Amino acid sequence: MMDDALRALLLALGDDELIIGHRHSEWTGHAPHIEEDVAFSSIAQDEIGHAAAFFSLVADIEGSDPDAIALGRKPDDYRHAILCERPNGDWGYTLARHWLYDTADDVRLEALEQSAHGELRAVAAKLRREERYHLLHADMWMRRISRGPVEGRARVADALIDTFAEAVAVFEPLEFEEDAVARGLLPVPSDALRARYVERTTRALDDLGLPIDVTIGADRAAEFVASAAGDLIVGDGTNFETRDRSSGAGGRRGRRSEDFEALWDEMTSTYRENPGATW
Amino acid sequence: MAALEAVMDPEIPVVSVIDMGMIGKVDVNQDGVVEITLLPTFSGCPAVHEIKQDIVAAVAAVPGVGTTLVKTSFDPPWTTDRITTRGRLRLKEFGLSPPTGEGPVLVTAIGLPPRALCPFCDGTDTVAESPFGPTPCRALYYCKTCRNPFEQFKPV
Numbered sequence: 001m002m003d004d005a006l007r008a009l010l011l012a013l014g015d016d017e018l019i020i021g022h023r024h025s026e027w028t029g030h031a032p033h034i035e036e037d038v039a040f041s042s043i044a045q046d047e048i049g050h051a052a053a054f055f056s057l058v059a060d061i062e063g064s065d066p067d068a069i070a071l072g073r074k075p076d077d078y079r080h081a082i083l084c085e086r087p088n089g090d091w092g093y094t095l096a097r098h099w100l101y102d103t104a105d106d107v108r109l110e111a112l113e114q115s116a117h118g119e120l121r122a123v124a125a126k127l128r129r130e131e132r133y134h135l136l137h138a139d140m141w142m143r144r145i146s147r148g149p150v151e152g153r154a155r156v157a158d159a160l161i162d163t164f165a166e167a168v169a170v171f172e173p174l175e176f177e178e179d180a181v182a183r184g185l186l187p188v189p190s191d192a193l194r195a196r197y198v199e200r201t202t203r204a205l206d207d208l209g210l211p212i213d214v215t216i217g218a219d220r221a222a223e224f225v226a227s228a229a230g231d232l233i234v235g236d237g238t239n240f241e242t243r244d245r246s247s248g249a250g251g252r253r254g255r256r257s258e259d260f261e262a263l264w265d266e267m268t269s270t271y272r273e274n275p276g277a278t279w
Numbered sequence: 280m281a282a283l284e285a286v287m288d289p290e291i292p293v294v295s296v297i298d299m300g301m302i303g304k305v306d307v308n309q310d311g312v313v314e315i316t317l318l319p320t321f322s323g324c325p326a327v328h329e330i331k332q333d334i335v336a337a338v339a340a341v342p343g344v345g346t347t348l349v350k351t352s353f354d355p356p357w358t359t360d361r362i363t364t365r366g367r368l369r370l371k372e373f374g375l376s377p378p379t380g381e382g383p384v385l386v387t388a389i390g391l392p393p394r395a396l397c398p399f400c401d402g403t404d405t406v407a408e409s410p411f412g413p414t415p416c417r418a419l420y421y422c423k424t425c426r427n428p429f430e431q432f433k434p435v
Contacts, residue, residue, distance in 0.1 A: 035409050042411035049323025049415070053353065122354035129356065129435045130322060133410050 005179035006117065007058060008079065009186055011069075012174055012252055013108075014054030015080035018070055020101055021047030022267050026088055043098075043134050050130070053123050060119075071271035075264045079175075081251040083166040085260045092155025093163070095145065099138035100160070100167035100201065106135055107197045108171075116184030146208040157210060166248025167201075168194060174252050280305070282337045283315075289326045289333070290414065293369045296330060300361025303352055311345030313338055318357040321415040321435070327351060359434045371398045376420065376431035395431040397422035405429075 024044035031037035055066035083101060088094050109131060112124035145156045171194035180186040188196075249255075271277075283305075286296045296302055296317070303316035315334060319327045331349045338347040359378035362370070367377035376395040394405050395418075402424030409419040410433065417430040 035411075038409065038413075039411040042415060045323040045325075045415055046321070047323075049321065053322050056351075119352075119354065122352070122356060126322060126353040126356035129358070130415075132435075133433070136410065 003061075005176035005183065006061070006185055008175040008177075008252075009180050010054050010058045010120070011079040012081075013112075014051045014058070014069070015078050016084050016101075016105075016170070017047045017054065018051035019078070019080045019084040019263070021045075021051060022263060023084065023086075023088055024098075027094070032091055039137055043137065046130050046134065050127050053127065057119055057123065067271065068275070071268045072275060075256055075260055076254050078256070078260075078264070079252055079254060081166070081170040081172075082248045082255070082257050083163065083170060083251075085257060085263055086163075086166070087259055089159070090155060092145075092152065093159040095138070095141045096156050096159035096163055097167075098134075099142050100163060101170070102131065102134045102138050103201055103204075104167060104170040104197055105131055107193055107200065111186070111188040111193060114187040116187070120185065142204075142208055142210065146210045153210065160205070160210070163248075164201075168198060169249040169251065171197060172249050172252050282341045283334065286330070286333045286337045289329045291370065291373055291375065293373045294362075294366050296334065298363050298366030298369060300363065300366070301330070301357065303355070311343055312348070313344050313346070314348045314350070317349050317351050318353070318355070318361070319351055320357050321433075322353075323415040357435075359432065362432075370432055371396070374398050374429065375417070376429055378432045378434040395420050395429075397425060397427070398429055399427050400425035 021044045024040045024047060027040040028037060028044070031040055051070060052066050055069040058064070058069055059066045083097065086093075086097065106128065109124045109128040113121060113128065115121045115124065142156075145152050171190045173190045174180060174186070177186065177190060181189050280297070283302060284295050284297050288294050288296065288299055299320065301318050301320060303318045304314075305316075306314045315338065317327070317331060317334065331351070334349050335347045338344055362378065370377045376398045379395065394403050395407070396403060397405055397420075400422060402422050404423045406421045406423060407418070408421055408428070412419045412430050416433055418433045419428065420431055421428050
């Protein structure tokens with residue numbers, strides 16, 4: 001019998017990696033140039049491997065099998081952040097989401113390295129060494145973009161502004177989180193992780209000069225500010241509006257956007273045709 | 280242990296799982312049940328399944344062995360410093376530049392070393408092209424001396 005708090009934690013972690021791995025793999029054969037085709041394909045392979053590691057922990061305890069966990073569930077049973085299921089969009093969105101997600105992953109893996117659960121601790125330590133390369137890649141791109149032509153900066157800036165709230169929702173509290181925190185499975189509560197994440201990302205974006213003072217189109221400059229609570233404030237210098245940060249939330253409780261069904265259908269179609277088949 | 284020396288990495292068939300530092304623990308009990316802990320190199324590596332099967336086949340053939348069980352574990356996490364000196368030599372002979380770094384590499388310090396040893400001409404005037412290559416474990420380099428592209432086993 002699986003313990004609810006541990007299962008909720010492991011599924012959130014595994015599902016995030018599985019779904020974003022699937023999205024990254026969609027660049028194979030389509031990326032702007034060959035090095036990035038290889039990069040995203042390799043990163044995708046890592047992410048699927050990471051999902052397998054988390055699902056193996058679930059499988060060991062439940063007596064089930066990682067493939068069934070990854071591919072045999074109904075769409076409502078997945079627990080990933082909505083950020084992960086969004087389509088790749090243009091290259092600007094892809095890079096922004098890549099950076100936002102892998103920075104979030106590093107924040108939580110760092111915390112999980114102190115988990116009271118021995119095997120989860122070991123998995124977190126191992127995965128963080130591999131994820132280091134993902135972060136190097138994402139950081140490199142953000143640096144390039146910040147120093148590059150206006151169109152590139154504008155596309156990434158727009159994507160950051162539109163996506164930041166969903167990225168912050170990676171840290172919405174998990175189901176049974178109180179129990180997970182009390183037992184040290186999740187050594188740092190989601191709220192605290194979210195605060196660390198917001199601080200780290202806003203500081204990095206500030207250092208990059210992104211997307212401050214980017215001119216989008218002929219007549220609009222956008223300034224991007226995130227408050228400590230994770231609310232996103234976008235302004236044109238005179239008028240500010242707060243974006244509702246709940247738009248990308250709910251993933252940890254099984255809320256899915258309109259983008260997930262097609263992804264789930266494609267990702268699980270081979271498995272569903274012949275569940276349990278060996279290859 | 281001798282049997283494990285013969286179990287080669289399916290992708291790099293010149294190095295054994297011993298040379299790659301992939302064997303964690305080996306427990307043998309009186310009934311001849313052998314339990315081996317395998318430490319996966321890169322978690323996305325698709326060869327782990329094959330390696331497990333190869334280990335079972337090799338060990339089961341040893342006289343006196345009853346059942347052979349192989350389980351994978353991330354405890355301790357596999358790191359490139361577990362590769363033996365002989366393993367590094369074999370990688371180089373195979374055409375893969377060995378991972379740099381002796382001893383544990385801090386997570387925060389991992390990046391591609393700016394120069395890797397060219398496995399073909401031993402040159403050090405090399406350029407890091409990409410941290411991503413044809414498999415999760417390989418990074419791409421170029422040697423300016425002999426003008427060959429080459430791959431490096433990624434330090435992790």
